[in-house]
Amino acid sequence: MIKVLVVHDACLLRQALAMLLCREHDLEVNTASWSDAVTGLVSWQPRVCVLDVDAPESAAPISQLALLAEHAAERKCGLLVLAPPSRPGLLYRVSQAQAQGYVSKGEPCEALLGAIRHVAQGEQFVDTSLGWDFLQAARVPLTERELSVLSLASQGASVAEIAGDLHLTNGTVRNYLSAITRKTGARNRVDAIRISQKAGWV
Amino acid sequence: MIKVLVVHDACLLRQALAMLLCREHDLEVNTASWSDAVTGLVSWQPRVCVLDVDAPESAAPISQLALLAEHAAERKCGLLVLAPPSRPGLLYRVSQAQAQGYVSKGEPCEALLGAIRHVAQGEQFVDTSLGWDFLQAARVPLTERELSVLSLASQGASVAEIAGDLHLTNGTVRNYLSAITRKTGARNRVDAIRISQKAGWV
Numbered sequence: 001m002i003k004v005l006v007v008h009d010a011c012l013l014r015q016a017l018a019m020l021l022c023r024e025h026d027l028e029v030n031t032a033s034w035s036d037a038v039t040g041l042v043s044w045q046p047r048v049c050v051l052d053v054d055a056p057e058s059a060a061p062i063s064q065l066a067l068l069a070e071h072a073a074e075r076k077c078g079l080l081v082l083a084p085p086s087r088p089g090l091l092y093r094v095s096q097a098q099a100q101g102y103v104s105k106g107e108p109c110e111a112l113l114g115a116i117r118h119v120a121q122g123e124q125f126v127d128t129s130l131g132w133d134f135l136q137a138a139r140v141p142l143t144e145r146e147l148s149v150l151s152l153a154s155q156g157a158s159v160a161e162i163a164g165d166l167h168l169t170n171g172t173v174r175n176y177l178s179a180i181t182r183k184t185g186a187r188n189r190v191d192a193i194r195i196s197q198k199a200g201w202v
Numbered sequence: 203m204i205k206v207l208v209v210h211d212a213c214l215l216r217q218a219l220a221m222l223l224c225r226e227h228d229l230e231v232n233t234a235s236w237s238d239a240v241t242g243l244v245s246w247q248p249r250v251c252v253l254d255v256d257a258p259e260s261a262a263p264i265s266q267l268a269l270l271a272e273h274a275a276e277r278k279c280g281l282l283v284l285a286p287p288s289r290p291g292l293l294y295r296v297s298q299a300q301a302q303g304y305v306s307k308g309e310p311c312e313a314l315l316g317a318i319r320h321v322a323q324g325e326q327f328v329d330t331s332l333g334w335d336f337l338q339a340a341r342v343p344l345t346e347r348e349l350s351v352l353s354l355a356s357q358g359a360s361v362a363e364i365a366g367d368l369h370l371t372n373g374t375v376r377n378y379l380s381a382i383t384r385k386t387g388a389r390n391r392v393d394a395i396r397i398s399q400k401a402g403w404v
Contacts, residue, residue: 010307012284012314016218023221082214105212112214156393190392191358 001028002120005046007037007068009061017050020109027116034061041071047120049077050112053094054084054105062093069097078119082112085129088136090200095137101125102134141183147201149176154193154202203230204322207248209239209270211263219252222311229318236263243273249322251279252314255296256286256307264295271299280321284314287331290338292402297339303327304336343385349403351378356395356404 004027008014014031022029032040041049049072053061065079072079080101081094091102101119103112104127111127118125126134142150145166152162163173177189186192196202206229210216216233224231234242243251251274255263267281274281282303283296293304303321305314306329313329320327328336344352347368354364365375379391388394398404 010286011310012222012305012307013215013218015311016215016222019225020214020218020221084212103214105214108213109217153392154396156389156396158390187358188360190355190395193392193395194356194358 002026003028003046005040005049006031008052009033034064037068038071046077048080048116050080052082065097080115080119087200088133091133092137102130103127104129146176146180150180150196151202204228205230205248207242207251208233209251210254211235236266239270240273248279250282250318252282254284267299282317282321289402290335293335294339304332305329306331348378348382352382352398353404
């Protein structure tokens, strides 16, 4: 039996995903919200964690993913990410946590079942439909510094606040914001934030 | 038998929701993406449509909801919205389409099943956990005009572009943007957009 922990913040959707998986005779399924995920992993010792990383407030899952990945690595539990299609930036940020598997939410159930069995064997798995997104994710359009500036700007920080936080001058922050606007093909700063959020970079 | 059409853009999640529902002996379940929803409604004639309105690109479902609601009203099909918690603005915009039922995605499956049976009887249904969100939605903090300005601004339009689109002067647009920033308790324009997006107003 493969023990699978489904992590999703919406109760209804994690129950629905669990129902989909527990019809399979080789899977034993349990669920958790993101705030219970580490506890669930440590106490139940699943072989695979299926993670929905695309909550409306996607900041929470991503910041908790690194912690979860640490506990998972110690316990030989594989992480399998349910990825939304066409969000290469989110994929890039998630892949930093070294998950073993990636399945698009746009694929049918069979793709997820196949991926769970691969990850349970200790193999890596990337859904073919995410190939293009991974290619775009690999071509990160922005530098680490630009991503830091963009992240603060997207939270509503002013130029002076960003400069203070990152120990830069106002002029340097403005230069970074111009570079971000140019590289994302945006019309202005607000448009750059919109484009970056849509792709999942912030 | 109650015919239920589940509308969700992610194939995996609509299959999972369908699986959850089709265990019930009085439900007959079919699924559709948002782009197939009207076709599904017209050809299959369901009694209830269960709609996930919180896609990452939430603009698409909301703009299609009005069209779907028109077809549903003609065919005596009830619309049941799966609402994300704590997004009163999204609830406000969705409720303009006059859906009959609202269930929070944070509730367990039983809440959805109960709501489906209420809506199938032609009754209105609002999940108690959404009461506070509906109260906040009713206290719309922004005027219709401010919402129009905010919507364009959040798409990256400049003051001049917004002025052109809405036949206003640049000064008037700046006044609206200041009012929006003040009313949302934001630090600046970018912060006002962030706060409004989080609540689902745009």
